[in-house]
Amino acid sequence: MAEPSRAQARTAEIRLRWLTLAAFAAPLLVLAAVFGTRLGLWSAEFGLEVLTLKIGRILAFVGLAAALVAVIVAMKDMRRRGLYAAVSLVVAGAAVALFMVQGQRFSVPAANDVTTDAGEPPAFSRAVLAMRGGQGGATPSVACPDLVSVPRQVAPETAAAALEAAGFTPRGAAAFRADGSKEGFWFGLTHDAAIRIRPGRTDVRVAQREGVAVGDEACRLARAITDGLQP
Template identity: 80%
Template sequence: MAEPTRTQARATEIRLRWLTLAACLAPLLVLTAVFGTRFGLWSAGFGLEVLTLKIGRILAFAGLAAALVAVLIAFKDMRRRGLYAAAALAVAGATVALFLIQGQRFAVPAASDVTTDAAEPPAFSRAVVAMRGGRGTSGPAPVACPGLIAVPRQVAPETAAAALEAAGFTVRGAAAFRADGSKEGFWFGLTHDAAIRIRPGRTDVRVAARGDMKIGDEACRLARAVVQGLAPAG
């Protein structure tokens, strides 16, 4: 009688392991999408939009279902099986929560080219325009975004460069009356370019995504960060 009981326990443990692995599939796929994109195996659009936001989202909810099944199976003997259930539920729950948060952020209907002066937006330098493949003066005009306003003072080029660096940009140039920078995203390498125009009594900012992918209000968020760095302390 003892052998069937031992066999059943072993089978239950194997099921719990598979359910725990199922709960980890979504984050594993996201990591694969990230590294594949960074190493040039596929485009950022495929890695982010297809592998992560479509397939990864499906696997995230499937993983949560698997975690709940693991909890039900482990409930009869939480002392010996509870670790599997807890791990599966923690990973799946955190993954689904992150997908929901990012989904809300990406759903925001925001522009990818924003500025503090929509009537006369700052222009990118020749070096940055070259990095953008010639995209700097063509395409949809930059627009304003909520809470983004010009700095009502003339800042020094050094201050503009420091504001770009504080917002995570790499400075591409800083001279009298202007500064430029670019920022490559950590996960999928999506790049934004920034231009700061300095005039007597006013400093304007422009941030534009380098590609055509829609990633929520990232351009507005970065532009606000640059403006915050330009504002006087206190």
């Protein structure tokens, strides 16, 4: 009777390994999507919106179901199989939680080109326009909730410092203006910022280059810049 018992234990262990692998499917796909985007194998839109937010989200819930099955299989011998179940449950649970948080954040309807002055948005410098392929923005620049002009004339150095504080790399600062760019860590989505300085008023504009929907990220960055321009 010992031999069938060993065979059953071996089968259960193989099953647990496959279930654990299923729990890792979503995180592995996200890593592949990031590296593929960074290497130029596909667009940021495909890597983020299709591979990550659509396929990856489905795999995250499949992985969670697999982790729950792994817990049931491991209950017969928690001393030997408990590690598989614990790892599967932690990885799958974290993946689902992150997808839910990011999904809620990205579902916020917001524009990718925002400004404190929708009537006359600050223009990008020629250097930044060249990096944007000569385009100021595919859609009109719009206002964000709670995003307003800074009611004072700041120095160009102050504007450049505000860009740096918000995570941007300054691309130039001159009389009455400053520009900067910020590349995202994961998928390399780039936001450009323009600060226009006038007597008694300073305006900000932030626009994404790729046009990929990422919730209110442009508004968040614009608010971070205006916060740095406050006295």
